Amino acid sequence: MNSLLSTVSLRRLQVFLAVCETLHMARAAEALGIAQPALSQQIRGLETAIGARLFHRRKRGIDLTAAGAQCRDQAVRLLRLHGETIEQVRRVARGEAGRIVLGYVGSAMFERRFPAELRQMRDRFPGVELSLREGSILTLLDAVASGDIDIALVRAPIDVAPPLKARFHSRQALSVILPHNHPLARLPAIPIAHLAQETMIGLPDSEAVGIMRVVTELARAAGIQLPVKWHVSEVGSVLGLVAAGLGFGIVPEAIAALAGPEIAARPLLVDPPAHAELWLVWHEEKLTPALSQFLSVAGGG
Structure with a gap:
């Protein structure tokens, strides 16, 4: 020395x-x-x-x-x-300074809660740098596991095991969006069985996770299949293809609320009611004070 x-x-x-x-x-x-x-x-x-x-x-x-x-x-x-x-x-x-790399599925930005939490985090902890990355569910889960990102907000259902931890964030009812002049648009709510013969536009999830897994399981419970005709990479494409009259989509109600006049949005009728859930996923061995502060801001439920 x-x-x-x-x-x-x-x-x-x-x-x-x-x-x-x-x-x-x-x-x-x-x-x-x-x-x-x-x-x-x-x-x-x-x-x-x-x-x-x-x-x-x-x-x-x-x-x-x-x-x-x-x-x-x-x-x-x-x-x-x-x-x-x-x-x-x-x-x-x-936890008043540091950096958080936060991944999220694109559809999360259409809900009010997540952007509001980002604003609250910025206001309460201006010394914490937030870096945002959009991605698919499986890509984000792999990034959390590898340490490439600190935490991810993804659509459930998902399967995670230690050292990953998951916590419920929020939920929304599922809606059917279809062309405004479609015969099913006359119904106040649409039973899932009525969609068996319709052309479906799929969200950017695999059938193993997220809303597509929920839809697949709901269809199986109703004794039908809902094969996807159009696979898209983002939620905006679902709205665009439905507006063009090319099929229907099943999306969270916050996204359905963005539909223009070319689109009719109706609740998906299933028993029991189905929801689209968002969950937070992080690596329990890499929990930093700044990340703990974000988890306190993004309180479960």
Whole structure:
């Protein structure tokens, strides 16, 4: 270890600055609560370590040399940086600073709650940098497992196992969206069995996860199949193809609410009622204070 780290310590620099403030050894020693000979010895030790005289000793007092003035300015800067460093570390430990890489399925942005939580996180913890990544459910789960992202908001149902943890976030009822002039649009709600002969537009989920898994299981329970004719990569494409009259889609009600006049949105009628759920998934071994703060903002339910 460099001997200067111990010889030119922060405490010794604080003593040096006390002398700079008074330019009087006796008054500085009194302010510091130490004997004047001990103070003089510390200053001489500092000068020896640095290799330069810091004070002119005169009959009526002392004043700074050019090297002393430079040492004073740098000591002030160093002590301020030291304090700022300690405070920044404490802020990270409290979850008030840091970085979170947050993945999400695109459909989550259509619901009010998730964007509101992002705004609340920004307002409460401006020192936490949020980095957002949109992706498919399986891609996001793999990214959480590998540590590429810190947390993901995905559509349930999903299958996760330790060290991944999952927590319910929110749910919405499922709606059927179809062309406004479709005969089924006359119904106040649409039984899933009535869709067996219709052309379906699929969301960007596999049948193993998310809304497509929910729909597949609901159809199986009703004794029908709903094969997907059109596979799309984003929710906006579902709305576009339905508006073009190319089929129907099953989406969360928040997305159905965005439908234009070309589209009719009706509740999906199943017993018991079905929902589209969003869940938060993170790696329990990589939980940081900042991530804990986000989990407190995005309170379950």
